[in-house]
Amino acid sequence: MAGLILQQLVIDVPxxxxxxxxxxxxxxxxxxGVLGPNGAGKTTLLHTMAGLRPARSGQVVxxxxxxxxxxxxxxxxxxGLVFQERQDGFPATVLETVLIGRHPYLSPWxxxxxxxxxxxxxxxxxxxxxxxxxxxxxxxxxxxxQRVAIATLLTQAPAIWLADEPTNHLDLxxxxxxxxxxxxxxxxxxxxxxxxxxxxxxxxxCDHILLLYPNGDACWGPAARxxxxxxxxxxxxxxxxxxEVEGAPFFVPRK
Amino acid sequence: xxxxxxxxxxxxxAALAAMVLSVSYGSVPxxxxxxxxxxQGQGSELQRTLIMDLRLxxxxxxxxxxxxxxxxxxxxxxxxxxxxxxxYVLGLSGGAAVGALTMMLLGLGGLFISxxxxxxxxxxxxxxxxxAHGMGSWTPSRLLLTGVVVAAGWGALITLMLALAPAQRLPxxxxxxxxxxxxxxxxxxxLLVLLLTCLxxxxxxxxxxxxxxxxxxxxxLGVSVQPLEWTVYVMASLLTAVAVTxxxxxxxxxxxVPHMLRLVLGNDQRLILxxxxxxxxxxxxxxxxxxxxxxxPEQLPVGVITALLGVPTFLYLLSRSR
Numbered sequence: 044m045a046g047l048i049l050q051q052l053v054i055d056v057p058x059x060x061x062x063x064x065x066x067x068x069x070x071x072x073x074x075x076g077v078l079g080p081n082g083a084g085k086t087t088l089l090h091t092m093a094g095l096r097p098a099r100s101g102q103v104v105x106x107x108x109x110x111x112x113x114x115x116x117x118x119x120x121x122x123g124l125v126f127q128e129r130q131d132g133f134p135a136t137v138l139e140t141v142l143i144g145r146h147p148y149l150s151p152w153x154x155x156x157x158x159x160x161x162x163x164x165x166x167x168x169x170x171x172x173x174x175x176x177x178x179x180x181x182x183x184x185x186x187x188x189q190r191v192a193i194a195t196l197l198t199q200a201p202a203i204w205l206a207d208e209p210t211n212h213l214d215l216x217x218x219x220x221x222x223x224x225x226x227x228x229x230x231x232x233x234x235x236x237x238x239x240x241x242x243x244x245x246x247x248x249c250d251h252i253l254l255l256y257p258n259g260d261a262c263w264g265p266a267a268r269x270x271x272x273x274x275x276x277x278x279x280x281x282x283x284x285x286x287e288v289e290g291a292p293f294f295v296p297r298k
Numbered sequence: 299x300x301x302x303x304x305x306x307x308x309x310x311x312a313a314l315a316a317m318v319l320s321v322s323y324g325s326v327p328x329x330x331x332x333x334x335x336x337x338q339g340q341g342s343e344l345q346r347t348l349i350m351d352l353r354l355x356x357x358x359x360x361x362x363x364x365x366x367x368x369x370x371x372x373x374x375x376x377x378x379x380x381x382x383x384x385x386y387v388l389g390l391s392g393g394a395a396v397g398a399l400t401m402m403l404l405g406l407g408g409l410f411i412s413x414x415x416x417x418x419x420x421x422x423x424x425x426x427x428x429x430a431h432g433m434g435s436w437t438p439s440r441l442l443l444t445g446v447v448v449a450a451g452w453g454a455l456i457t458l459m460l461a462l463a464p465a466q467r468l469p470x471x472x473x474x475x476x477x478x479x480x481x482x483x484x485x486x487x488x489l490l491v492l493l494l495t496c497l498x499x500x501x502x503x504x505x506x507x508x509x510x511x512x513x514x515x516x517x518x519l520g521v522s523v524q525p526l527e528w529t530v531y532v533m534a535s536l537l538t539a540v541a542v543t544x545x546x547x548x549x550x551x552x553x554x555v556p557h558m559l560r561l562v563l564g565n566d567q568r569l570i571l572x573x574x575x576x577x578x579x580x581x582x583x584x585x586x587x588x589x590x591x592x593x594x595p596e597q598l599p600v601g602v603i604t605a606l607l608g609v610p611t612f613l614y615l616l617s618r619s620r
Contacts (some may be wrong), residue, residue, distance in 0.1 A: 095517050115521060116520035119518065123518060124518045130511055143507060152501050154568075292479060
């Protein structure tokens with residue numbers, strides 16, 4: 044079975060009740076958005092779904108096999124993650140950074156081939172950072188770094204994309220460009236699952252929504268059913284005004 | 299590939315040149331032609347003894363020790379993701395020194411000192427790792443802090459031993475603490491370890507590149523983080539233990555050589571690690587040549603020379619780097 048399946052999954056947020064166990068099937072072609080206030084566990088959920096953090100209970104299944112049974116290298120070809128926080132460690136150029144996305148495909152003795160280089164350069168092109176190829180990542184702006192991180196995932200080319208606030212630091216045009224890229228990837232048969240802070244981006248681009256409440260409660264389903272003002276007001280504890288623009292709801296915080 | 303080969307080739311030539319210089323230079327100069335003759339089994343009896351029994355073993359020991367320290371330093375810096383890490387930062391040399399000095403205090407020499415130093419270094423490694431592991435999983439900052447504190451403990455023990463030592467044993471102990479290659483007569487083990495390490499780190503190189511971006515990112519890109527970190531830790535500890543056993547504690551090589559190379563060659567571990575082996579070796583060979591010739595027949599501690607050579611070079615490279 045394709046896609047990523049959460050079975051009775053309870054993420055481990057210290058000091059919080061278990062709340063609603065998640066039973067979600069993230070299918071190829073779908074674009075999922077996770078909404079929730081700060082501290083609701085969005086990042087923890089993504090890390091758990093990538094097998095980087097143990098769940099409190101339940102499991103995440105990929106191709107009939109729980110993540111725990113996967114070898115990391117094989118898993119990295121199927122599932123990738125854009126982190127919200129990145130460590131720079133040692134200085135590296137943009138091209139070097141994006142090229143590490145090929146790591147799971149290369150044997151220990153192998154150097155990157157010309158083809159790997161092409162994949163990496165195409166990813167840089169797609170994210171509009173090709174001109175920065177030789178720059179050190181540490182000298183880039185926040186938005187440029189964010190695009191380099193997404194280009195790295197594009198280079199990794201997994202079937203399942205997890206992204207932690209992929210539009211962070213991006214200007215309006217690049218927010219749209221990134222959301223378009225993600226929906227194109229979904230249309231090409233990949234499954235996209237991302238955390239977002241911007242309700243309106245979610246409303247415009249996501250077809251499925253998961254609402255995570257700070258107390259561990261959760262509800263999920265098709266976007267049209269989830270993005271209702273009452274649920275969102277309770278989620279953020281913030282009164283909203285809703286208008287309709289181009290057939291999609293548009294949410295503005297009430298003063 | 300040429301991107302990797304050119305720097306390594308240059309460094310190999312530099313290393314060979316340094317070794318030839320070191321073997322030919324000294325109280326009795328030996329021309330290069332005579333060195334080649336001796337290596338082919340010819341030459342006078344005196345030259346054969348001088349080169350095969352005295353200078354060549356010392357030069358090779360210096361090369362191996364420098365290479366080991368530089369590679370260990372580079373590995374520690376990736377493992378701890380801290381550019382200030384060096385092979386001694388986790389208290390390895392302290393443990394080794396306490397072992398070696400104990401033997402010297404007891405009046406034992408040679409093999410006892412080496413084995414006690416090796417045992418001390420490994421004990422220090424286990425101690426730091428055990429303590430840093432503590433209740434939960436270890437983090438680089440926790441490992442680093444534990445190491446620094448344990449090293450301070452070893453430092454106090456060393457000072458205590460120096461204070462209690464009889465006057466005639468002090469010079470030997472001090473020389474050991476500052477690094478001394480004059481008793482390094484068997485380069486084979488250290489050279490072998492260095493060679494094996496180079497073969498082992500090349501396939502690990504790309505994984506280390508990924509690990510340098512943090513454990514989570516590395517895991518997401520298919521690196522089995524924990525086994526890799528263990529391998530690197532054990533390897534760096536063993537390399538340091540072998541180096542300290544060969545030549546006492548020589549500071550600075552492990553910290554400065556990897557950095558100098560990174561400033562010039564970038565951060566690809568597949569290039570940096572073998573380059574460290576060559577450049578660290580070259581630096582120590584040159585330093586040791588100076589140490590035994592500057593005020594001949596007296597010898598200087600080689601650790602003083604590495605620092606005197608390394609500090610200005612490093613500062614120069616740092617000031618003109620991007």
